[in-house]
Amino acid sequence: MVEIxxxxxxxxxxxxxxxxxxxxxxxxxxxxxxxxxxxDPLAQDLFASRLPxxxxxxxxxxxxxxxxxxxxxxxxxxLYGSRIALLVALIASTATCIVGATLGVLAGYFGGWVDLIxxxxxxxxxxxxPVLFAILLIAVLGTGLTSIIIAIIVxxxxxxxxxxxxxxxxxxxxxxxxxxxxxxxxxxxxxxxEIVPNVLPTIVVLxxxxxxxxxxxxxxxxxxxxxxxxxxxxxGGMISEGRTSVHQAWWVIVFPLIALFLxxxxxxxxxxxxxxxxxxxxx
Amino acid sequence: xxxxxxxxxxxxxxxxxxxxxxxxGMTPKLQILKGITFNIQRRDVVGIVGGSxxxxxxLGRAMMRLIEPSAGKIAFEGKDITxxxxxxxxxxxxxxxxxxxxPMSSLNPRHRVSAIIGGPLKLHGFERVDFLxxxxxxxxxxxxSFKSRYPHELSGGQRQRVGIARAIALKPNFILADExxxxxxxxxxxxxLSLLQKLVLDLxxxxxxxxxxxSVVRRLSNKIxxxxxxxxxxxxxxxxxxxxxxxxxxxxxxxxIPLPDPKQVWN
Amino acid sequence: MNSFLSIRNLSISLQNGERxxxxxxxxxxxxDVRGLVGESGAGKSMIGKAILGILPRALKVDEGEILFQxxxxxxxxxxxxxxEIGANAALIPQDPLTALxxxxxxxxxxxxxxVDILGWSKSEALKRTYDLLDEVRIPxxxRVLNSFPHELSGGMRQRILxxxxxxxxxxxxIADEPTTALDxxxxxxxxxxxxxxxxxxKTTLLFVTHDLGVVSKVCQSLSVLFLGKVxxxxxxxxxxDKPFHPYSRALLAATPKYNDLKSxxxxxxxxxxxxxxxxxxxxxxxxxxxx
Numbered sequence: 001m002v003e004i005x006x007x008x009x010x011x012x013x014x015x016x017x018x019x020x021x022x023x024x025x026x027x028x029x030x031x032x033x034x035x036x037x038x039x040d041p042l043a044q045d046l047f048a049s050r051l052p053x054x055x056x057x058x059x060x061x062x063x064x065x066x067x068x069x070x071x072x073x074x075x076x077x078x079l080y081g082s083r084i085a086l087l088v089a090l091i092a093s094t095a096t097c098i099v100g101a102t103l104g105v106l107a108g109y110f111g112g113w114v115d116l117i118x119x120x121x122x123x124x125x126x127x128x129x130p131v132l133f134a135i136l137l138i139a140v141l142g143t144g145l146t147s148i149i150i151a152i153i154v155x156x157x158x159x160x161x162x163x164x165x166x167x168x169x170x171x172x173x174x175x176x177x178x179x180x181x182x183x184x185x186x187x188x189x190x191x192x193x194e195i196v197p198n199v200l201p202t203i204v205v206l207x208x209x210x211x212x213x214x215x216x217x218x219x220x221x222x223x224x225x226x227x228x229x230x231x232x233x234x235x236g237g238m239i240s241e242g243r244t245s246v247h248q249a250w251w252v253i254v255f256p257l258i259a260l261f262l263x264x265x266x267x268x269x270x271x272x273x274x275x276x277x278x279x280x281x282x283x
Numbered sequence: 284x285x286x287x288x289x290x291x292x293x294x295x296x297x298x299x300x301x302x303x304x305x306x307x308g309m310t311p312k313l314q315i316l317k318g319i320t321f322n323i324q325r326r327d328v329v330g331i332v333g334g335s336x337x338x339x340x341x342l343g344r345a346m347m348r349l350i351e352p353s354a355g356k357i358a359f360e361g362k363d364i365t366x367x368x369x370x371x372x373x374x375x376x377x378x379x380x381x382x383x384x385x386p387m388s389s390l391n392p393r394h395r396v397s398a399i400i401g402g403p404l405k406l407h408g409f410e411r412v413d414f415l416x417x418x419x420x421x422x423x424x425x426x427x428s429f430k431s432r433y434p435h436e437l438s439g440g441q442r443q444r445v446g447i448a449r450a451i452a453l454k455p456n457f458i459l460a461d462e463x464x465x466x467x468x469x470x471x472x473x474x475x476l477s478l479l480q481k482l483v484l485d486l487x488x489x490x491x492x493x494x495x496x497x498s499v500v501r502r503l504s505n506k507i508x509x510x511x512x513x514x515x516x517x518x519x520x521x522x523x524x525x526x527x528x529x530x531x532x533x534x535x536x537x538x539x540i541p542l543p544d545p546k547q548v549w550n
Numbered sequence: 551m552n553s554f555l556s557i558r559n560l561s562i563s564l565q566n567g568e569r570x571x572x573x574x575x576x577x578x579x580x581x582d583v584r585g586l587v588g589e590s591g592a593g594k595s596m597i598g599k600a601i602l603g604i605l606p607r608a609l610k611v612d613e614g615e616i617l618f619q620x621x622x623x624x625x626x627x628x629x630x631x632x633x634e635i636g637a638n639a640a641l642i643p644q645d646p647l648t649a650l651x652x653x654x655x656x657x658x659x660x661x662x663x664x665v666d667i668l669g670w671s672k673s674e675a676l677k678r679t680y681d682l683l684d685e686v687r688i689p690x691x692x693r694v695l696n697s698f699p700h701e702l703s704g705g706m707r708q709r710i711l712x713x714x715x716x717x718x719x720x721x722x723x724i725a726d727e728p729t730t731a732l733d734x735x736x737x738x739x740x741x742x743x744x745x746x747x748x749x750x751x752k753t754t755l756l757f758v759t760h761d762l763g764v765v766s767k768v769c770q771s772l773s774v775l776f777l778g779k780v781x782x783x784x785x786x787x788x789x790x791d792k793p794f795h796p797y798s799r800a801l802l803a804a805t806p807k808y809n810d811l812k813s814x815x816x817x818x819x820x821x822x823x824x825x826x827x828x829x830x831x832x833x834x835x836x837x838x839x840x841x
Contacts, residue, residue, distance in 0.1 A: 175389035179449070182347050183403040184376035186369065193402070197393040334733040335704065439590075468589040468760040470818040473804040495733055498806040539738040541763035543805045545786050549738070549767055 016273035019266040026263060030082045037076040038062040041233050045071035050249040066251040068242060074252060077233035078259050084234045085263060087145065088218045092152040093210035099153060100160025101203050107161070108168025109191045119165070122158045130155045134217075138226050145228055148221055152214050160206055167202050171195050201275045208271030212264035219260055235260050287361070288379075288457050288489045289323040289346060294355035296341055315341045317513040318355065323457075328483060328490045330500035330521070332536070333510035339493050342510065343461045346491070347381050348372055360456070377407050380450040384462040386442030390434040396420075397430040400449050407453060419452040422485070423478060440471045444478070451482060457489045464499060476502060498540055501525060509533050554580045554754055555601070555722060560614035561837070562596060562605070562778075570596055570609060572779040572833060580721065583748060583755040585765040585786070587801075588775035594758045596778075598724035601756075602641060603631045618722070636667045640715040642744070644727040646707035650699040657695030660714050668718050682713040686743060705736035709743065716747050722754045729764065741768055762805050766790055774798055777830045797826045 029036065039062055048071040051063045059066075065075040107118040134151045141147040171177070172195060180190045221227040222236025231237075235256040242252035300313040316338045323329050333339040344350050346357060348364055357365050359379060364372065383389035390399055400419055404412045417427045423444040434442055443463060450458050460479065464472040480503060483490055494500050500507060500521075507524050509517040509532065517530040528534045541549065555578040562571040571593050578584055586594040599605045601616055601623065616623040618634065626634060643649040651659060657679065664675035683691040686709040699707060708728060715723055725744065729737040745768055748755050757769055765772050765786065772789060774782040774797070782795045793799045800818040 175383040175385055176391040178344075178349055179381070179383060179389050179446075180402075181349055181369075182376065182381045183406060183453070184369075184373040185403075185406055186373075194391055194394075198391070200393075334735055469762065469801060469804050470589055472806075473818070496806075497734070502806060535735055539735045541738070541741070541761070541767045543762040543766050543790060543802060545766040545790055547766070 015269050016277070019269035019273060022262055022266040023270060026082055026086060026266075029079050030086050033076075033079040033083060037073075037079050038064060039073035039076045041072060041076040041080045042231060043072065047071065050245065050252075052249070053251050053255075065255050066249065068238070068249065068252045069245045072233075074238075074255055077238055078235070078256055081233045081235045081238065081256065082259070082263075084145070084228070084232070085215050085218065085260075088148060088152070089211040089214045089263075089267070092149040092214040092217075093207055095149065096153045096156045096210055096214075097160055097203065097207045100157035101164045101199075101206075103157070104161040104164030105168050105191065105196065105199065108165040109172055109195060110187075111169075115165075118161065122161050126158050134221070135226065138221070143226055143228060148218055148227060151221075152217055155217075156210060156213065160203075160210070163206060164199060164203060167199050168195060171198050205271040205275045208267045208274065212267035215260065215264055215267070286325050287322045288325055288327070288359065289491075290356070290358040290361075291322070291346070292320050292356040292358075294319040294342070294345060294357065295353045296338075296345055296350065297353040315513055316345065319510075319513075319515045321508055321515060321518055323489060323491060325456075325489055326487065327506055328492065328504045330497075330504035330507040331491060331493045331510065332495065332497055332500055332507060334495060334536075336512065337510040338513040339495075339510050340461060343381070343459050343491070343493050347379065347459055348376075374407075377453050378455050379457040379459070380453055380455040381459045381461065382446050382450045382463050384465060386439060386446050387434075389446055390442055392434050394433075395430065396432050396434075396437075396445055399434075399445060400452050403449065403453055409453075415452055419448040422451060422482065423448045440467065440474065443467070443471075443475060447475075447478065447482070451486060451488075454486075455488070457491070459491045459493070461493045462495070465494065465496070472499065479503060496540075497525075497536055498542075509536070553577045554582075554619065555756075556615075556617040557597070557601075558615050558617070560597070560600065560616065561612040562593075562600060562609050563612055565608055565610070569612075569834060570778050571600075572777070572830065573614070573837065574775075574778070574780055576773060576780070576783070578754055578756070580754055581752050582771065583757065583769045585769035585772035586756060586758045586775065587760065587762065587765055587772055589760055592775040593778035594775050595726055598641070598726055598756060598758055601722075602635055602639060602724060603628070604641075632667075637718055638720050639722040639724065640718070640720040642708075642711055642715045642723060642725040642728045645731055646704060646711050647699065647731075649711060650707060652699055655696055655698055656702075656710055660695075660710070660717060663714060664717055678717060679713075682717055683710075685716075685747070686710075686713045688713075704732055705740065708732060708736075708740055712740070712743060712747065716751060716753070719751060720753065722756070723748075724756045724758070726758045727760070730759070730761075737764075744768065762790075762802060774801070776826050779830045779833070781826065781830075795826075796822050 048060060048063065048067050049069055051060050051067040052058050053066040054064050063073050063075070065078070067073055068077075103118050107115040133155055137151045137154060138147050141150065177190060177194055180194050185193070218227060218234065219236030219239065222234040223240040225240070227234055227236060238256040239253050242249070242256070246253055294316055295314065295318055296316040297312040297314050299310045304310045319342060331339050331342060341350070345352055348357070348367070352365055355365070356363060359375065362375070364375065394402070397416055400416045401412050404415055409415055416430060420427060420429060425441060425444050425448065429437070429441070429445075434445070437445065446463070464475050467475065476499065479490070482488060490503070492500060492503055504521050507519060507521050508515055509530065511532050517524065517528065517533045519529070524533065525537065528537055538549075541547070555576070557574055557576040560571055560574040561569065563569045574597060576584070576597075586597060588594045596605065596609070600611070601618070603623065611624055614624070618638070621634060623631060623634065650656070660679045660682070661672065661675040664670045664678060665672060670678070679695065680691055683694065688694050688706065688709055694702065694706070694710070702710070712728075728744070729740050732740060741764065744755070747753070757765070759765060769786050771785050772783075773780045774795070776797055782789070782793070782798050784794065789798065790802070793802055797818070800822045804818050
């Protein structure tokens with residue numbers, strides 16, 4: 001049999017290196033933020049307000065990427081802000097994945113009334129407009145990191161569920177599942193040992209995509225002041241606050257935006273790269 | 284102690300006809316098998332032959348209890364297995380195994396050969412699993428080193444052999460082969476059929492061989508049953524069937540085979 | 551030598567240098583029915599695809615020419631190729647399910663071909679389609695034309711593809727394992743149909759298959775391929791009577807003949823396979839030395 005595509009491996013390498021690189025860097029600065037931050041991210045200094053980044057006139061020592069209207073160091077705030085971003089990304093997406101994927105696999109594999117109940121649940125759930133849902137939830141639960149994480153799970157698990165259910169159904173129709181049945185393996189055992197390993201690549205991609213989405217959702221919530229209530233820096237919050245001074249101090253918006261963009265991009269590329277690595281056929 | 288490995292009596296399988304599903308109300312049923320009756324004796328090699336839509340694959344799956352009959356009775360080694368559930372069937376299953384048509388989809392792409400063959404062995408409590416895996420690979424003519432390979436690292440013919448190894452590893456009394464040579468070219472087909480012949484002799488197996496190709500079935504089987512539209516229309520010893528087919532459909536099947544002979548009268 | 555279709559020294563390989571076709575030579579006259587026989591991976595489909603200009607992108611032509619009615623198809627750009635092939639050649643593919651667009655009704659798929667590629671008017675195309683369905687003996691053509699592919703049986707779909715292939719009265723048809731996916735009784739009907747259509751329309755037919763039985767029913771001549779090289783090229787009657795190459799003899803011995811119980815099904819032996827492989831690969835080193 002002629003195998004046609006052979007030069008995809010090089011691309012996989014690049015993608016994984018770049019995205020993995022940025023994310024590792026992010027994890028490092030998250031852990032080392034207190035040590036490497038040039039300034040206290042919360043310290044306000046009205047005499048140091050709106051200072052430009054290091055390559056422009058008017059730059060002052062230690063405010064490498066400039067400062068905002070309250071004199072807080074942009075770089076330090078970005079470094080500390082990465083903690084929130086990563087925390088939300090990892091915890092919220094993992095929890096969403098666990099809930100959604102588990103229900104998806106159960107619905108797809110067992111079918112019958114299990115599928116009926118779960119699918120109806122998904123349909124009804126998805127009828128709620130997500131943004132409204134989030135705002136409602138936070139109004140009820142109050143602001144804070146836990147609320148954001150719960151909001152993300154509540155909104156996004158259905159997406160996981162639908163996709164994984166479809167994937168599971170197509171795997172369940174495969175002969176290797178019939179073979180496991182013919183050998184006498186229990187239904188639950190088949191689900192875990194035969195089907196899940198084949199659904200895993202899809203789950204991984206969705207998970208990393210979800211991480212990117214979680215970061216964005218947190219940023220949006222910060223933007224509308226529904227995120228954490230203290231003035232602990234978040235990238236979304238920085239963008240929101242920087243709106244008022246965008247003409248005089250563009251750096252207050254641009255740098256957190258770049259950080260946001262690179263992070264979300266890296267998550268999605270990581271997912272693509274991991275999926276290709278996981279897929280044994282392409283290995 | 285009956286000499287019949289399988290006794291099928293009036294087997295009926297109905298499914299919901301999804302193509303004719305109404306907006307409200309009951310979905311009508313489609314009869315896939317309409318009352319099949321036959322026996323398979325110890326050491327028989329039975330060819331189950333029919334066109335697409337004849338129900339032969341469904342018959343195979345019913346015998347393997349992958350689906351539950353709507354009516355009728357299936358007995359394996361004298362024991363009624365028609366309505367047993369998975370747990371009750373488990374210990375029995377070791378004694379009747381199946382080889383599937385498509386080696387691409389019948390081997391889990393994420394399991395190595397050692398897991399594919401070894402998994403069932405461990406499930407049934409065999410010891411010295413490693414040795415048994417190697418023995419099975421040896422029986423089908425594959426090297427021991429293939430244990431660590433994934434299905435995508437094997438050719439189509441090799442995958443098919445792994446499927447056969449998996450089936451014989453449990454040392455069953457009966458094997459069902461569902462169209463296992465249908466996609467293969469002539470040379471691979473001949474190899475697999477020779478292998479199967481050898482295994483039947485060496486391991487004392489009873490075999491049921493599903494195929495749409497009568498010429499392939501003739502080499503292997505001592506008995507043939509012909510299915511059409513869910514009914515068993517003819518059942519005979521192989522030589523008798525080929526020399527003097529009774530049913531007109533059987534005659535049609537026989538005459539439709541293109542022999543590699545330009546002088547064959549074929550219209 | 552100006553035969554209808556002339557393939558000279560055609561060599562095709564993958565990007566990494568692995569050879570798919572090794573200096574293939576073939577001459578076809580108008581009205582010939584030639585079988586292309588070989589096992590999977592022998593390259594037989596690739597010849598048909600090269601003629602029609604539908605080779606997978608990862609393959610490249612190393613050398614050779616395909617002279618179709620005097621013109622070298624490999625030298626034409628895509629526009630010229632479409633003109634040359636679109637009207638004069640057609641394909642009957644292996645899998646009728648994937649060859650038809652599942653979201654379009656059948657009628658559209660046939661008439662589109664005639665209207666878009668050949669510039670016929672809609673009414674001409676529709677009339678021709680009805681005539682064709684009649685020719686391939688499809689009952690209730692109106693219902694069939696309004697159906698979607700999945701609503702029809704495999705045999706029916708293949709008839710549609712045959713009708714579609716003959717639609718524009720092409721001079722050359724390439725049939726790529728057209729009956730492999732079909733039941734033996736349906737296969738007989740389809741093969742007879744193809745034979746009928748071919749003799750009625752006097753089309754040149756290149757029939758790709760791995761089944762020697764099929765070849766003996768449909769073709770007048772055949773070429774046997776192994777690893778991309780033509781190792782035997784002869785008339786059907788000669789081949790089945792006295793096959794020349796040891797590989798051909800081994801292939802015949804491996805083909806089940808139900809009425810011949812005494813003969814054992816002998817798989818093609820390792821020795822024969824290896825010796826043919828050596829024979830073929832030896833030419834490779836000479837070939838690359840020449841370049």
